[in-house]
Amino acid sequence: MAEAVVDLDAVAHNTRLLAGLAAPRAETMAVVKADAFGHGVLPVARTVLAAGATWLGVTSIAEARRLRDAGITAPVLAWLYGTGDDFAWAVRHDVDLSVSTPQHLEAMAPGAAVHLKVDTGLTRNGVAWSDWPSLVARAADLERRGALMVRGIWSHLAAADDPGNPSVALQLERFSDALAIAAKAGLEPPLRHLANSAGIVDVPASHYDMVRAGLALYGVEPIEGVVAGLRRAMTLRARAVNVKRVPPGTGVSYLHQYVTDRDTTMVLVPAGYADGVPRQLSNRGAVAIGDRRCPIAGRVAMDQFVVDAGDLSVALGDEIVLFGPGDGAEPTVEEWAAWAGTNPHEILTGIGARVPRTYTSVR
Ligand SMILES: Cc1ncc(COP(=O)(O)O)c(C=O)c1O
Known part of the structure; x- marks a missing residue:
């Protein structure tokens, strides 16, 4: 009964802004993994491509398949899978594949277009630094023999x-060294890419030939305190499904961890942790009813939570904004993340599958 309203104009604005920072040297990959950070991959993919992104980035081959099944023909890179995945499907559907281990390189289907990922210091995915020289030598050999590109x-x-x-400068240096090692092996591919959202905004030296924009596309400023001019795209809202006046001393929700200290109005919101409202917001978070912020009273349950509206006049069916652009009284996704002790990415991607996504656009 909650609804996530996605402002596609905001997504388009953010895409233009980020692509503008990268241009003219670099093109822009829109990272639309995890259902476009919870915003809905197909409407977002179409919007970013119309607004200046030239590539789409996803994690799994299944995510790439969803784009191709919907008729999206733009270049796509997928980057996270085991060695036994369906690489032949990716080749048939023009999906580029990342290579992060020597074993992946050997497992690539004939004709694959690959992006070799080097671990420059994140120590997550990517080819280990010690394996890089032999990997690029082998990739160059395979390319010469026409096995892959x-x-x-x-x-x-x-x-x-x-x-x-200091890790940023070290990674820039390592990346440059990795490119030099690859060039010596005969590999000088057209797309060198390193920057994420924060790199786009703050580290021009990381832009190279392409940047990869994730969080910023959805309107969250990637660097705290630095305003690039992005617009938050998602508003999570619901309607009051129960409103009751209660006296002082009333215990609210499971275990009565909230007890009223006055006559007040309790408003029931039909969204809970199954919908992505973190339980950590119990007795901690807030929502907006009209132009007022109202605290979450007591435990967030699986499907619902209660808000203390004080003496605000609230009727059944009134709109409650859980988080949104931050133009009015509503909290932002960053505030939700702070209350929950997490990052905005987790809040956005955690919005549950049963929450319908609807789209607004004035275009
Ligand atoms: C490999 C890769 N590139 C780029 C991004 C986008 O990062 P950000 O959301 O910081 O822009 C992600 C997302 O986490 C990623 O995994």
């Missing part, structure tokens, strides 16, 4: 959202 070399930043973090 190396279209890209790439890596991922660990801490570009933390300006001044």
Whole structure:
């Protein structure tokens, strides 16, 4: 009964802004993994492509399949899978594949277009630094024999959202060394890419030939305190399904962890942790009813939570904004993340499958 309203104009604005920062040197990949960070992959993919993104980035081959099944023909890169995945499908459907281990390179289907991922310091995915020289030598050999095509070399930043973090300069240096090692082996692919959202905003040296925009596309500023001018795309809203006046001393929700201290109005919101409202928001978070912020009273349950509306006049069916753009009284997704002790990515991707996504666009 909650609804996630996605402002596609905001997504388009953010895409244009980010692509503008990258241009003219670099093109822009829109990272639409995890159902476009919970916003709905197909409407978002169509919007970003119309607004200037030229590539789409996903994790799994199944996510790439969803794009191709919907008739989206733009270049796609997929980057997370085991060695036994259906690489032949990817080749048949023009989906580029990341290679992060020597074993993946050997498992690639004939004709694959690959982006070799080097671990420059994140220590997550990517070819281990010690394996890089032999991997690029082998990839160059396979390319010479026509077995595959190396279209890209790439890596991922660990801490570009933390300006001044020394890891950024070290990763830039490593990436440059990795490119030199590859060039010596005969590989100078057209797409070198390193920057995520924070890199796009704050580290021009990371832009290379393509940038990969994730969080910022959805309107969350990637660096705290730095305003790039993004617009938050998702509003999570619901309607009051029960309203009751209660006296002081009333215990609210499971275990009565909230007890009223006055006559007040309790409003029931039909969204719970199954919908992505973190339980950590119990007795901690807030929502907006009209132009007022109202605290969450007591435990967030699986399907519902209660809000203390004080003396605000609330009727059954009134709109409640759980989080949104932050133009009015509503909390932002960043505030929700702070209350829940997590990041905005987890809040956005955690919005449950039973919450319908609806779309607004004035175009
Ligand atoms: C490999 C890779 N590149 C780019 C991104 C986009 O990162 P951000 O959301 O910080 O822009 C992600 C997302 O986590 C990623 O996994």
